[in-house]
Amino acid sequence: MPATVVFDGDCLFCQRSVRFIHRHDRRDRFRFAARQAAAGTRLLAEAGVGLAPNSMVLLDEEGTWLRSDAVLRIAVQLGRPWSAAGVLLLVPRPLRDAAYRVVAAIRHRISGMLPACELPDAALRAKILE
Template identity: 45%
Template sequence: MNIENRPIVVFDGVCLLCNRWVDFLLRHDRVGRYRLAAMQGNHGRRLLLTHGLSADDPSSFLLVEDGLGFTDTEALTRVLAGLGRGWQIVAWMIRAVPRFVRDPTYRWVARHRYRLFGRRTHCRLPDPAYVERFLD
């Protein structure tokens, strides 16, 4: 897959929960399928605005794949499914929960992420081993 065509995950670079998600992706995305963009960077901010999300405090992370934007549990399950067979099963189990239950729950956690999980004072700097995966 061409680097320019790889899906992009836009995340909150100061949110501790979001940074744990990025660590998870870096650990499990062994083929480098996903590129990463902090919402505080130029690429991340532009992508959020393009897909109708607040660039100042989105209630969800954003997955941009094939030019389409996905949020909430749809984004989460698509990313998990893209990690391979074992994670496809986890994505399927999440999708088994009715969307009218899982999306509001996801958004509640997202809105309260700083209070529940904490935040950094500065945006995450990528580990040199993964610097090519990060935009900005």
């Protein structure tokens, strides 16, 4: 089964992150589920995560990953140049997650500075679990 990224479907910043992952996912490794959708809620419950507010979640064959672990593991799987971010996994998790929490706390303000998101193309829609 492909890795699944569970994201906040109400957050423009998160939606743009999903588009970025999809655009750079050359090996077709990822599927996506908004945490507000039935599939996202079910996957989070099965993983024992709850609704995981303010956290992107990666579910893959190795486990369930939250916050900076999720983002960096996704980057590693995207290949070059994004995989270079994997070196940040050597930074202690509390430090990485502190930086993640800062971005998570201001993501809605960041979203307000971004242009409106267009509808996903057919290829991305096929990867979104309902």
